Amino acid sequence: MSDNSYDVIVLGSGPGGYVAAIRCAQLGLKTAIVERENLGGICLNWGCIPTKALLRSAEILHYAQHAKDYGLKIAGAIEADLEAVVKRSRGVAKQLSSGIAHLMKKNKITVHMGEGTLTSPTSLTVKGEKGEEKLSAKHVIVATGARARDLPFAPADGKKVWTYRTAMTPPEMPKRLLVIGSGAIGIEFASFYNDMGADVTVVEMLDRIVPVEDHEVSAFLQKSLTKQGMTIMTGAGVEDLKVTGKGVTAKIKDKDGKVHTNEYTHCITAIGIMPNTENIGIDKLAELDRGFIQIDPYGRTKSKGLWAIGDCTPGPWLAHKASHEGVTTAEAIAQELGNKEVHPHPLNRSAIPGCTYCHPQIASVGMTEAKAKEAGHEVKVGVFPFIGNGKAIALGEAEGFTKTVFDAKTGELLGAHMVGAEVTEMIQGYTIGMTLETTEAELMNTVFPHPTISESMHEAVLGAYGRALHI
Structure with missing residues (x-):
């Protein structure tokens, strides 16, 4: 060779x-x-x-x-x-x-x-x-x-119209920031710049932010981000974006069909790849x-x-x-090439966890409640709020919840959805459970350490079967 x-x-x-x-x-x-x-x-x-x-x-x-x-x-x-x-x-x-x-x-x-x-x-x-x-x-x-997809009528220029790459090494701090798209990238940068002091507006074409997530997670996150000072516009679209001497002028059609013309100092486009x-x-x-x-x-x-x-x-x-x-x-x-010792396994796309590191964090694996029902499953659903979790309260992070979705007939874990502190570190527990094809019985009989936020995972499983202990 x-x-x-x-x-x-x-x-x-x-x-x-x-x-x-x-x-x-x-x-x-x-x-x-x-x-x-x-x-x-x-x-x-x-x-x-x-x-x-x-x-x-x-x-x-x-x-x-x-x-x-x-x-x-x-x-x-x-x-x-x-x-x-x-x-x-x-x-x-x-x-x-x-x-x-x-x-x-x-x-x-x-x-x-x-x-x-x-x-x-x-x-x-x-x-x-x-x-x-x-x-x-x-x-x-x-x-x-x-790579990031550009808006056809307003390609990123690295000065006033940014993709994630410029947003990571910004030439200046935005004062009024428009974020187009509310997937993981858009929401993470919206969260970062909002915490850093910018006035942030998020525009999402679909009817809810982080649209791949469970409806309850989307609703909770929107309420939390709005409380933090963000402006969230769902069911809305940016129809035109022009760079000016001071920033960008955006024409945004809201969910009622009304067109607003707003001025921003900068814009981040996060509309896909x-x-x-x-x-x-x-x-x-x-x-x-x-x-x-x-x-x-x-x-x-x-x-x-x-x-x-x-x-x-x-x-x-x-x-x-x-x-x-x-x-x-x-x-x-x-x-x-002849190696008889390896036994590759194809990827199980239904058990790939997703994490978004906004504040609060969100994490999920498997089907949402709506997708499970669409797929023909009769479901059992458990939701446990962090306000019932001692560790979350002690941390001052009592906002959030854990949600589990099970097949009512077989007990198969179909999906898990979390929003709140450190959920991106915890979702792997459910991912392992799905990989091992666990049912509610094994999860109920698993000992979760106390005090941890992970106890909410146990309680959400118990809750799906009417057995939650702390709510």
Whole structure:
């Protein structure tokens, strides 16, 4: 095998790509990774991780501003230093990106920095720091990710109209901020800038914010964010957006059909993503649907030897889904190359948790109550409010609830939905339960530690069967 010939080449080093490369290397395959910008991809450098660093700073600011609620006095004014907050976030991103470089070296994965273009299902050229290189492999994994979708009539300019990327390294602090779209990205930035002191308006085309979540979660979050000072407009659409000398002028049609013209200093567009599949030579090698690469449950495309994972494939578009796919695909490749010790399992899309790190946090897995009923299930539903949980009250975080949805006939856990403090850390308990195909009986008989907010998870299960103890 020549220096530029491998068992596996991974195109893209995000949370799907670098994990796939590591698993390939663990399985004894000669592996290379091609990256055009930064190791770690969007997630580590411009997405999941630095965003959470920003939100953590906003959370600390919120607690400092409410110190008296905890019997504390802080002398002097509490102010946010946006430049320092962003600097901390970028430092976190740099640390983790450097960690990926270490993992590549540790696992003896060759890194080719540059723009990769497929020339066949198992070969590509890389234009980068070493000029043009020609690489070949027995298998190629495409993990090129996705990017923010622009408004057709107001593309992001990085000055007044931002995507998530500019919102993480803002040139200035917004005074009046318009956020278009209330999915995870939109709501997280709305929450961050609201805590930092901006006057925030969120516009959502559908009839509720975070529309993929359970109706009760959406309603609770909207009430909470409104209480925090945000303006929430649902069933509304931005019909026109013009950049002015002072900011942006937006024409917004509300749910009653009335058009409002409002002025904002800045706008963040969070209206979805587009796959990074243009100009990589994949058009004739794989089936595409709106640019997304179509794959089988193990990541195979229609071309033998060519695989795809992560945000350039059908959703949900989440980092942890990409990483899981990376492991599955790596093991499927090893199996094809003769490894009889690996037994890859296809991804169970119904058991992928979703987390949104706004304030309060939301987290969910499985079906909403409405989706379960639409699917024909007779359901049992349990809801337990945090006001009945001792730890939540002690933390001063008594707003929130846990909701569980069960099949009334079989006891199967169909879904779980949470809003409140630290729910993004707790949802994995239900995810494990669903993976193990647990029923209400096992969850009822599980001992939950006291005092913890996780006790609300137990109570929500009990509540579905009329057995809640603390409400």
